[in-house]
Each structure stands twice: as C-alpha cells, then as structure tokens.
Amino acid sequence: MLRKLLSYFASDIAIDLGTANTIVYVKGKGVILNEPSMVALGVDRNGLSKRIIAVGHEAKIMLGKTPGQIEVIRPMKDGVIADFTVTEQMIKYFIKKVGSQKKLFSIPPTIVICVPCGSTQVERRAIKDSALAAGARKVELIEEAMAAALGADLPVSSASASMVVDIGGGTTEVGVISLGGLVYANSIRIAGDRIDEVISNHIRSKHGLLVGDTTAEDIKKQIGSAHPNADVGDMTIRGRSTFQGLPRETVVTSQEIREALKDTLEQIIAAIRQALEETPPELSADLIENGITLTGGGALLRGLDVLLIQETGLKVLVANEPLLCVAKGCGLALDFLTENKLYLSRIR
Ligand SMILES: Nc1ncnc2c1ncn2[C@@H]1O[C@H](COP(=O)(O)OP(=O)(O)O)[C@@H](O)[C@H]1O
Ligand SMILES: [Mg+2]
Structure with missing residues (x-):
C-alpha cells in the first residue's frame, strides 16, 4: 500500500546509461536530459587525488583540449562500467540535475536503467548499486535490446x-x-567508437594527419557512408601532420571513408x-x-x-529518433512495473 502511494507521488525516472550519451526520461514529462556520458577529472600535482570538474556537455567541450592536470574520461566505455566511482558520481550528478530542474524528487524515485545484454551479473550489480547510492528508492534493470524495441514501437508483445x-x-x-x-x-x-577509431587510423595512414576523437566523429557524421548510393562528396579536415608535426589541412572523401x-x-x-x-x-x-x-x-x-x-x-x-529509442523504451517499461509484465523479468 505504502509503495503504491509512494509510486503515485514520486516522479519515476528512466535512464539510458549509454556509452556515448546518457538520457533521462521522466514519467509524464518525456526526455528531460540528454548529455554525453563524460566526466572531466582534475588531478592534483602528484597525480593522486582526483575530483570531478565537469560532467556531460561541459566535459565534452574539454575533450582533447585539456591541460595536464585535467583528464576527460568516459566511465561507460565499451558498454560496461569501466570506472565504478566515476559512474556513480555521474549518475548522481544527472539525477540531481533533473531533480533540481523541476523540483521533482521530494520522494526518492524508482529508476529503470538499461544494461547491455552482454554485461555480467557483477556489472549489472554495479549499475544497480550506483543508482541506489545516487538516491533511488528502487532500481529495475531492463535489457537494452528490449528497451530499444519498446522505444521503437515494435509490437513486442505480439x-x-x-x-x-x-x-x-x-x-x-x-x-x-x-x-x-x-x-x-x-x-x-x-559500434560508433570503433568506427571513429578506424576513421582516425585511416586519416593517419593515408593522409599522414593525426586527428582527435571529435574530428573523427565529425567526419563520420558529415561524410560517413556505408553504401556507394549514400556517398556525399568530400570534406576539408584539420589535424597535425605526422611528418612535420605542424597543423595541416587535407581533403577526405566519402568514398574513402566508406572503404575504410x-x-x-x-x-x-x-x-x-x-x-x-x-x-x-x-x-x-x-x-x-x-x-x-x-x-x-x-x-x-x-x-x-x-x-x-x-x-x-x-x-x-x-x-x-533512433538516439532516443532506448530512453523512451526504459520510460515505457516504468509503466509496466506495476502491471507485472514480462519485459523486466529476465534480469535480476
Ligand atoms: N549522424 C550520425 N551518423 C553516424 N553516427 C552517428 C550519428 N549521430 C550520432 N552517431 C554516433 O552514435 C553513437 C552514439 O549513439 P548512442 O545511441 O547515443 O550511443 P550509446 O547508447 O552507447 O550512448 C556515437 O558513436 C555517435 O558518433
Ligand atoms: Mg544506447
């Protein structure tokens, strides 16, 4: 009874804790936060203690441009928690941010979070514990593929x-x-990170130019292609010459990216x-x-x-809206929590 009452008053939330982007969906409100899963850490002079300087968009802006005492990390790299403490801090930060934006969470929320189906029990536990530590009343996990299907409006129960x-x-x-x-x-x-990596390796070996992650991703988005019918011309890019070490420009084509x-x-x-x-x-x-x-x-x-x-x-x-499907699907799963549907049952 108390639980029912609580869930009536609390704004339950769904989190797509992606390796690239974290998206937060609030029941009845839709997507209210969409930020890169990135954290900028400040390292003290002897490299020992680290503190969080920025999270999300603010951290992404710093990527590849940081001085020695700051590092930008992606705690969820490869689809699992690579850094438990930082992930927990990141989840806390995002939950707090959506909470303070709308004054939503006077009662701790139930949170649905998606997990990659390849993640181990230990990794799932770690995600669950992070969300509990971040202030959730109850945490349910849903497999990412199921969330994606729900969010893409596929007829999952048929x-x-x-x-x-x-x-x-x-x-x-x-x-x-x-x-x-x-x-x-x-x-x-x-997935996307590997594609970026292949693009930057290609630019280095074929054009003798070193480019950062952000440039590689820009190339993918602007002229990346998977099929000859989709090729879209070329693009001028800038980076550092591997030969002279000086900044230089070169032109890359859609076709060469596709081949790479x-x-x-x-x-x-x-x-x-x-x-x-x-x-x-x-x-x-x-x-x-x-x-x-x-x-x-x-x-x-x-x-x-x-x-x-x-x-x-x-x-x-x-x-x-392919980028939002998983978050929307986690949001839909919130409704099923009370209905006891199958979607969440495979993951405990
Ligand atoms: N227009 C685009 N073309 C190709 N890849 C894209 C495009 N827009 C975003 N991406 C890639 O999609 C990936 C992020 O997708 P997302 O579903 O948010 O990942 P995650 O769920 O792991 O956070 C990134 O690798 C990004 O570069
Ligand atoms: Mg995802």
Missing part, C-alpha cells in the same frame, strides 16, 4: 517476432523479440547474420514480414540501411 539492432557508441545489441521477451540477444563491442569502414561494418553484419541463423524457424518467417529495425546513433550512418537490405535480403527500417 506472437510475431521482430528484430532490433541498436548501434550505440560502445556496443551493438542485436535482439529478436516475441511475446514480450527476448528470444535471442547478443551484444558485440563494435568496410571491415568494421562487416562485423556488425556478421552479428546480424548469426542472430538470423540462431532464430527458431517459426520466428524467422515473421522476420520476413517485420524486417529489422535500427536504433541508436549508429543507425544514422548514411546508407547503413541500404547495405543491410543488400546483405540480409530483409526489410530494414531506421526507427524514429
């Missing part, structure tokens, strides 16, 4: 299976959903093929009808849908 591929910063999650549960789930640690990305995208395709192979035959038949839905920031890579149609022979759709 008996007809659908496939979702969520390409984030650190991980690509592939899930097949039927009757409210994940029939198949897999996560590979190849071929092997990496092939690994994502392989993960999708494996999912198709391991899906029970009755459900495979449904996938011909329902196709594959792409979510996550990586879904925005130009021509990726066309490439996947070509490689799988299935329909491929990019979800509406």
Whole structure:
C-alpha cells in the first residue's frame, strides 16, 4: 500500500546509461536530459587525488583540449562500467540535475536503467548499486535490446517476432523479440567508437594527419557512408601532420571513408547474420514480414540501411529518433512495473 502511494507521488525516472550519451526520461514529462556520458577529472600535482570538474556537455567541450592536470574520461566505455566511482558520481550528478530542474524528487524515485545484454551479473550489480547510492528508492534493470524495441514501437508483445539492432557508441545489441521477451540477444563491442577509431587510423595512414576523437566523429557524421548510393562528396579536415608535426589541412572523401569502414561494418553484419541463423524457424518467417529495425546513433550512418537490405535480403527500417529509442523504451517499461509484465523479468 505504502509503495503504491509512494509510486503515485514520486516522479519515476528512466535512464539510458549509454556509452556515448546518457538520457533521462521522466514519467509524464518525456526526455528531460540528454548529455554525453563524460566526466572531466582534475588531478592534483602528484597525480593522486582526483575530483570531478565537469560532467556531460561541459566535459565534452574539454575533450582533447585539456591541460595536464585535467583528464576527460568516459566511465561507460565499451558498454560496461569501466570506472565504478566515476559512474556513480555521474549518475548522481544527472539525477540531481533533473531533480533540481523541476523540483521533482521530494520522494526518492524508482529508476529503470538499461544494461547491455552482454554485461555480467557483477556489472549489472554495479549499475544497480550506483543508482541506489545516487538516491533511488528502487532500481529495475531492463535489457537494452528490449528497451530499444519498446522505444521503437515494435509490437513486442505480439506472437510475431521482430528484430532490433541498436548501434550505440560502445556496443551493438542485436535482439529478436516475441511475446514480450527476448528470444535471442547478443551484444558485440563494435559500434560508433570503433568506427571513429578506424576513421582516425585511416586519416593517419593515408593522409599522414593525426586527428582527435571529435574530428573523427565529425567526419563520420558529415561524410560517413556505408553504401556507394549514400556517398556525399568530400570534406576539408584539420589535424597535425605526422611528418612535420605542424597543423595541416587535407581533403577526405566519402568514398574513402566508406572503404575504410568496410571491415568494421562487416562485423556488425556478421552479428546480424548469426542472430538470423540462431532464430527458431517459426520466428524467422515473421522476420520476413517485420524486417529489422535500427536504433541508436549508429543507425544514422548514411546508407547503413541500404547495405543491410543488400546483405540480409530483409526489410530494414531506421526507427524514429533512433538516439532516443532506448530512453523512451526504459520510460515505457516504468509503466509496466506495476502491471507485472514480462519485459523486466529476465534480469535480476
Ligand atoms: N549522424 C550520425 N551518423 C553516424 N553516427 C552517428 C550519428 N549521430 C550520432 N552517431 C554516433 O552514435 C553513437 C552514439 O549513439 P548512442 O545511441 O547515443 O550511443 P550509446 O547508447 O552507447 O550512448 C556515437 O558513436 C555517435 O558518433
Ligand atoms: Mg544506447
């Protein structure tokens, strides 16, 4: 009874704790925070104690430009908690920020957080504990692929299976959903960050230019392409010459980026093929009808849908607002908490 009353008054929240972006969704209000999962730490002179200087957007601005005493880290790199203490601080900061913005949380909220399906029990526990330590009354975890499917409006509770591929910063999650549960789930640690890394390696080896992470990501967003039909000309970029060590400019084309990305995208395709192979035959038949839905920031890579149609022979759709699907799905899962639906049951 008390719990019911509490949940009526508290503004429960859903957090997409992504490797690239953290998005907070509040029941009845929608997405109210969307910031990079980054933290700037100040290191004292002997390199021992560290304190948080900035979080989110403010930290991202500092990326690659910091003096020696400041480092910008991404505590969720690779889809799991790489740094427990900093992640906890980051979650606390974001929860506090949304709380103080709207004066929402006089009663501690219930929080739904998504976890990559490849994460271990220890990693899940760590995420749960971070949120509890950050002030949650109760924490429920939901698998990212399920959240993505819910947020993309897929018919998750229908008996007809659908496939979702969520390409984030650190991980690509592939899930097949039927009757409210994940029939198949897999996560590979190849996604947007790897694409950026391949782009900066390419620029270094072909153009003799060193570029930072931010530039590599800009190149991907502006001229990145996965299919010849999606190539979009070229772009002038700046970096440091590996030869003279001086700042220099060069021109890169969409086509060369596409060629450089071929092997990496092939690994994502392989993960999708494996999912198709391991899906029970009755459900495979449904996938011909329902196709594959792409979510996550990586879904925005130009021509990726066309490439996947070509490689799988299935329909491929990019979800509406792919960057927000997981957060929206976690938000929808909040409603199911009281209804006791299946979605959350596989993760404890
Ligand atoms: N237009 C775009 N084209 C290609 N990649 C993009 C685009 N916009 C964002 N991304 C990439 O999407 C990734 C972030 O997606 P997101 O779903 O927020 O990841 P996460 O859930 O891991 O935080 C980053 O690697 C980012 O570079
Ligand atoms: Mg994500």
